[in-house]
Each structure stands twice: as structure tokens, then as C-alpha cells.
Amino acid sequence: MADKDYKAFIVEGEAREPQVIDNISKVFFKHGNLKIITLPVGENIYMLWKKLKADDFDTDIIEVLRESNKKIREQLEGLSRDDFSEVFLFFDYDVHQTNLGKADDGDVINQMLESFDIPVMIEYSSYEQHPLGKVEWVKFFGALTAKEAEAE
Numbered sequence: 001m002a003d004k005d006y007k008a009f010i011v012e013g014e015a016r017e018p019q020v021i022d023n024i025s026k027v028f029f030k031h032g033n034l035k036i037i038t039l040p041v042g043e044n045i046y047m048l049w050k051k052l053k054a055d056d057f058d059t060d061i062i063e064v065l066r067e068s069n070k071k072i073r074e075q076l077e078g079l080s081r082d083d084f085s086e087v088f089l090f091f092d093y094d095v096h097q098t099n100l101g102k103a104d105d106g107d108v109i110n111q112m113l114e115s116f117d118i119p120v121m122i123e124y125s126s127y128e129q130h131p132l133g134k135v136e137w138v139k140f141f142g143a144l145t146a147k148e149a150e151a152e
Contacts, residue, residue: 004035006079008062008087010048014040017090028145037079039065039072045091049112057115061087089116 007029011017018038025036041048051064062081065072112118121144125137142151 005033006035006037006084008084009036009038009090010061010065010087011038011040011090012042012044012092014042021090027150028147037075037084039069039075041065041069041072045089045112046108049108049115053115061089089118 009021011021017040021036021038029036048061048064051068052059052061055064060081062076062084066076067073123137123140125134125140128134128137139148139151142148
């Protein structure tokens with residue numbers, strides 16, 4: 001295992017998402033022995049899920065990305081899957097995407113959540129109208145991530 005604690009953030013795009021992960025890292029992952037690696041896959045979560053599903057989820061997600069994406073292969077040079085203590089998937093819900101196909105359309109979100117073994121929490125912070133209400137959501141996420149002091 002490497003000398004650092006590596007965390008992989010697998011994201012959809014190369015433009016905005018790495019900036020978001022950088023900001024999240026500054027707030028929630030500040031300790032010195034930690035290395036965040038952002039891996040932009042250049043495709044949406046549905047396409048990534050289809051790749052994993054085609055292999056009956058027997059292949060690790062890091063290895064699937066290493067095999068299918070030259071830039072990610074370069075980023076992961078010298079690292080093994082065991083170097084990563086956590087892997088985060090950071091994708092938005094793209095209801096408008098048409099690359100699933102009609103056969104998969106039915107309950108694909110629930111299938112994906114089950115496949116990735118992701119606990120689900122539905123939050124409605126984007127619906128908050130009042131500025132003080134928005135601040136309360138920051139406190140909520142601070143409590144959720146054991147970062148209450150930072151959220152204050």
C-alpha cells in the first residue's frame with residue numbers, strides 16, 4: 001500500500017466536476033496524508049454502469065476505467081486498487097439521456113443503486129427558497145459528514 005491515503009472521485013466530465021471535487025476536498029479532506037485523485041470518465045453514469053454490468057460486476061470499477069480510458073490509465077500509473085481506501089462516484093441524474101435503450105429504461109436508477117451498493121438519501125436542498133433555509137442545509141451536510149464545526 002502507498003504512503004498516502006488515496007481517495008478516487010470518479011466524475012462524468014473534465015470541466016466543472018474536478019473544480020467541484022477540489023472545493024469539496026478543501027472543506028472535507030484537509031488532513032496531510034490524503035491524496036484525492038479525480039478521474040473524469042468522459043461519459044455518463046449509465047454508460048459506465050453498462051460496462052460494469054456487461055461483466056456481471058466482477059471487475060473492479062478502477063480497473064474498468066484503467067482499461068477503457070488512456071488518460072485515467074496515465075493518472076493511475078504506479079497505483080493499484082489497494083491504494084484507494086474509498087472510491088466515490090460523482091454523477092448527476094441525466095433524465096434526458098437516451099443511451100440506455102428502451103429495455104433498460106424501466107427501473108434503471110434502482111438497479112444502478114443496488115449494483116453499486118449505494119445507500120440512498122433524498123434531499124431537497126435545491127428547492128429551498130429562503131436564504132436562511134439554504135444555510136441550514138449547509139449545517140445538515142456538516143452534521144452528515146461529521147464536520148459540524150466547518151459547516152458553522
